[in-house]
Amino acid sequence: MKQKPMVEMEQVSFKYEKEWVVKDVDLSIYEGQFLGLVGPNGSGKSTLIKLMLGLARPDRGSIRLFGEPIKKFDQWEEVGFVSQKANSFNSGFPATVLEVVKSGLVSRMGAFSFFKRKHKEKALEALKTVEMEEFAGSNIGELSGGQQQRVFIARALVSDPSLVILDEPTVGVDAKHVTAFYDLLGKLNKEQGITLLMVTHDIGTITNHATHVVCMNKSIHFHGASEDYKEFDDDDLNELYGHSVHQLTHNHSHDEVNRS
Amino acid sequence: MIESLMQYQFLQNAVITGLLIGVVAPLLGVFIVVRRLSLIADALSHITLTGIAASLLLEKRVSAINDWNPVYMGMVFSVAGAILIERLRKVYKHYEELAIPIILSGGIGLGVILISLADGFNTDLFSYLFGSVTAVDRSSMWTVLFITLGVIAIVILFYKELFVLSFDEEHASISGVSGRFIHLLFIVMVALVIASSMQVVGILLVSALMTLPVASALRLSRSFKQTIGLSILFGETSVIIGLFSSYHLSVPPGGTIVMTAVLILVMTIMYKRVQKQLLVKGEAT
Ligand SMILES: Nc1ncnc2c1ncn2[C@@H]1O[C@H](COP(=O)(O)OP(=O)(O)O)[C@@H](O)[C@H]1O
Ligand SMILES: [Mg+2]
Numbered sequence: 001m002k003q004k005p006m007v008e009m010e011q012v013s014f015k016y017e018k019e020w021v022v023k024d025v026d027l028s029i030y031e032g033q034f035l036g037l038v039g040p041n042g043s044g045k046s047t048l049i050k051l052m053l054g055l056a057r058p059d060r061g062s063i064r065l066f067g068e069p070i071k072k073f074d075q076w077e078e079v080g081f082v083s084q085k086a087n088s089f090n091s092g093f094p095a096t097v098l099e100v101v102k103s104g105l106v107s108r109m110g111a112f113s114f115f116k117r118k119h120k121e122k123a124l125e126a127l128k129t130v131e132m133e134e135f136a137g138s139n140i141g142e143l144s145g146g147q148q149q150r151v152f153i154a155r156a157l158v159s160d161p162s163l164v165i166l167d168e169p170t171v172g173v174d175a176k177h178v179t180a181f182y183d184l185l186g187k188l189n190k191e192q193g194i195t196l197l198m199v200t201h202d203i204g205t206i207t208n209h210a211t212h213v214v215c216m217n218k219s220i221h222f223h224g225a226s227e228d229y230k231e232f233d234d235d236d237l238n239e240l241y242g243h244s245v246h247q248l249t250h251n252h253s254h255d256e257v258n259r260s
Numbered sequence: 261m262i263e264s265l266m267q268y269q270f271l272q273n274a275v276i277t278g279l280l281i282g283v284v285a286p287l288l289g290v291f292i293v294v295r296r297l298s299l300i301a302d303a304l305s306h307i308t309l310t311g312i313a314a315s316l317l318l319e320k321r322v323s324a325i326n327d328w329n330p331v332y333m334g335m336v337f338s339v340a341g342a343i344l345i346e347r348l349r350k351v352y353k354h355y356e357e358l359a360i361p362i363i364l365s366g367g368i369g370l371g372v373i374l375i376s377l378a379d380g381f382n383t384d385l386f387s388y389l390f391g392s393v394t395a396v397d398r399s400s401m402w403t404v405l406f407i408t409l410g411v412i413a414i415v416i417l418f419y420k421e422l423f424v425l426s427f428d429e430e431h432a433s434i435s436g437v438s439g440r441f442i443h444l445l446f447i448v449m450v451a452l453v454i455a456s457s458m459q460v461v462g463i464l465l466v467s468a469l470m471t472l473p474v475a476s477a478l479r480l481s482r483s484f485k486q487t488i489g490l491s492i493l494f495g496e497t498s499v500i501i502g503l504f505s506s507y508h509l510s511v512p513p514g515g516t517i518v519m520t521a522v523l524i525l526v527m528t529i530m531y532k533r534v535q536k537q538l539l540v541k542g543e544a545t
Contacts, residue, residue, distance in 0.1 A: 055430055090296075094294065095483060098483075099483055103420065104435075113420075
């Protein structure tokens with residue numbers, strides 16, 4: 001795999017106030033990969049993704065998407081994104097599931113173009129992939145958290161992207177659907193060749209599905225094939241992060257929910 | 261009223277202007293409400309009043325200026341205020357909402373000074389505060405028509421961008437939508453519609469015409485399009501009933517229009533209640 005990377009981050013650093021949240025990150029994602037991004041709460045995973053998508057600007061370093069500097073990048077239809085905040089939106093918002101999913105097509109449509117029948121059909125198709133088509137006419141706020149999450153996944157997939165980024169998409173989704181969800185991701189990656197980047201806490205499950213794993217805590221401590229990651233025992237992991245992973249996960253699990 | 265409507269041009273002006281703003285005020289109101297920008301509408305209506313006061317003062321003091329329609333100065337101030345709010349939001353990155361009270365109180369402060377320099381309150385000013393069925397002249401009716409058509413065209417053209425920006429700003433950004441441009445376009449439209457509406461509903465009640473019909477529509481609708489449709493229906497109904505009763509009761513239309521909108525809101529809330537109770541009863545039997 002020596003083709004041009006889809007995402008290319010070089011020496012990227014970012015701070016909100018004074019403290020570095022992301023430090024000296026070098027990360028390239030190549031076509032066809034399924035990358036699991038893991039790390040303790042507050043380790044900068046969501047921030048790294050925001051930087052990657054141009055939602056935050058790095059203080060140092062350079063970021064390229066599909067070979068273009070992020071500032072000049074405009075092929076947004078190639079990128080699907082499910083934010084960690086996806087289900088903390090204004091739940092009183094008067095929109096149907098179909099309207100929300102159709103909005104995922106805006107990147108594919110030019111200025112001054114309107115939603116037509118074909119867009120509706122495309123949206124229904126995306127809803128079918130996440131098994132939500134019978135809810136097309138429902139108000140988005142009336143669905144359960146897990147159902148909303150699936151709708152946002154449909155919104156990310158509707159424009160036929162070649163890169164999909166998911167930030168903790170399984171939080172709040174019940175176990176039954178999590179299994180189906182991983183199957184879906186596997187299909188997207190293997191059958192449709194979609195490149196995936198998924199942030200998760202579920203280290204055990206992700207290593208069984210992803211081709212590669214990245215562990216970060218402000219900077220990247222491990223980046224390699226899932227097989228290699230599975231070899232590590234707890235002591236190795238603690239060394240990787242420079243902290244105790246489990247302890248950190250415990251201490252910060254509450255702030256994380258409020259913060260994001 | 262129908263007979264007088266045939267007879268008097270001023271009444272025609274007021275009714276036509278009323279019907280136009282009955283469409284555009286709730287139309288923009290939907291976006292204002294879902295984006296939680298209601299306070300901006302209030303701030304802009306107050307700065308419009310400052311513009312009107314400035315115009316009245318100029319008319320008094322500068323003899324070359326007579327017969328200026330204060331509405332235009334109101335529009336200029338309103339649009340300038342909108343742009344200023346956007347500027348200030350960038351200055352106070354962490355306290356974006358501070359921009360609104362700064363403009364609001366600055367507008368009222370300057371307005372009060374200008375009003376007293378122009379020798380205080382007179383009937384003109386009263387009609388700007390609460391609306392009037394006699395104050396709209398032909399030229400401003402045409403201006404409002406022009407603004408209405410422009411706003412409707414822009415909302416249709418940028419519908420998908422406005423929707424995605426209202427629902428999820430982050431997603432708008434990664435859809436390649438220029439949030440800044442769309443937002444500026446939107447806020448300038450709001451400023452123009454507020455200045456247009458002011459002649460009929462009055463400064464103090466403009467934001468009510470933008471938000472109350474939407475509040476009612478939100479109780480009943482599932483989709484965004486339906487919310488827009490119902491908001492316009494409720495806004496238009498309020499304007500028609502409000503103007504009619506204003507004429508017959510000889511009270512300012514601002515009061516009657518807004519009270520009609522309040523009545524509609526109460527009715528939708530009651531309707532929802534009854535519907536729920538019937539549902540519970542239906543399940544019980
Ligand atoms: N908007 C923000 N303003 C200030 N600090 C933030 C903001 N968002 C996140 N942070 C801080 O940045 C750090 C990394 O956060 P985040 O990227 O959300 O981590 P993760 O997704 O790995 O849990 C945390 O310490 C958090 O407190
Ligand atoms: Mg996160």
